[in-house]
Amino acid sequence: MPPTGKGGRYHHGDLRAALIETAIELIGEHGVRGFSLAEASRRLGVAVSAPYAHFADRSDVLAAIAVRGYQAFAAELAPYEDPALPPAGRLAAMASAYVRFAAAQRPLFEVLYDADVDKDRHPELAAAEKPVRDAFDCSVAALTGGDEVPTRDLATALEAAARGYALFYLDGQFGEGAAAVDEAAARAARATLALIASRGLLSGP
């Protein structure tokens, strides 16, 4: 993403897109907590006020990043939506994909699940999330037959476990490097299968 050609600075193809790109970089370096519009502007060589021509405020940038995050994640899940495949295997693959997504796109994952972007102030987020929800919920329903309570209880358990493994990985508890990702993803997949196998225990007594 180099300058568009006029001068040394950023004058300018698409500052909006460049800001999102740079913000993601910065979140990768300092975490969501430490990201600021000011630093992004500096890195792009524009004035600190420039972003305000494209975004209302800081949280508006995070919301835009979140939308991209949901799109990227939905794309990862797409291969496992095929209803012809066995539901348990699909869910295990999705758990694995969840952990891998957290690893490969850590900044996006953080924005989705760690930044608290106000979903009321940014309604487009709910829409962006829907494909992800659907991919997951459909597979769970395929497994439970669609009965209300067991479906919800199993879905919650699977999500909780996947999130837990992803966080453990991000905390470095599996170590660093490709092997760590593989291990975390594999364990998440196995835990998914274990929960599915004993799903009868998940709903009330």
Place this chain on the structure above:
Amino acid sequence: MPPTGKGGRYHHGDLRAALIETAIELIGEHGVRGFSLAEASRRLGVAVSAPYAHFADRSDVLAAIAVRGYQAFAAELAPYEDPALPPAGRLAAMASAYVRFAAAQRPLFEVLYDADVDKDRHPELAAAEKPVRDAFDCSVAALTGGDEVPTRDLATALEAAARGYALFYLDGQFGEGAAAVDEAAARAARATLALIASRGLLSGP
């Protein structure tokens, strides 16, 4: 925790303890992210420089809070350490206690599992964590017979699930109020039992 009696301000019984107390309050209001020594000082009516007589810096305060957090959590787990009880039930109770602790002591929970207090710079944390680790690990080992790999794999799965449920609760996904806590805790306990029941699926193929 009112003033010690001299004047209207805080002059002073135990500023160190009062700071910890106030910091926990503030974390409850703004999250770990938003807590600052300056605001704590203001709330206590002391100079912003006063804390530095008791703590090296901001992270030192968080470390002190973390120590208290581990102590409080260990106390919650104590009833379930009894080796006479069945291990599966103990682990289910611990998962439930984990979620309840997150709910009842949210600020402490955040400091323990969300603030990244540098464990190298604050070695006392490892010591404080040990009772918690032990309570949990012993119960898992009692269940698996102590074999290295299955013990670690099951422990990871149970922790991941409990953490996931706690986060879901804190995100408000179970709703608000006492009923929400009960539900989240109950589901965490059931998921624990489900994972234990299918623990054969957790270790490699």
Place this chain on the structure above:
DNA sequence: GTCTATACCCGGATAGAC
């Protein structure tokens, strides 16, 4: 659409008086 400039608020941390 981007600039310069600015107003404003916040935080961490230190020096030196009492």
Place this chain on the structure above:
DNA sequence: GTCTATCCGGGTATAGAC
């Protein structure tokens, strides 16, 4: 042990020129 005072750096956001 606490105060006052201060330095320094950082961020958000706006106004007005080009």
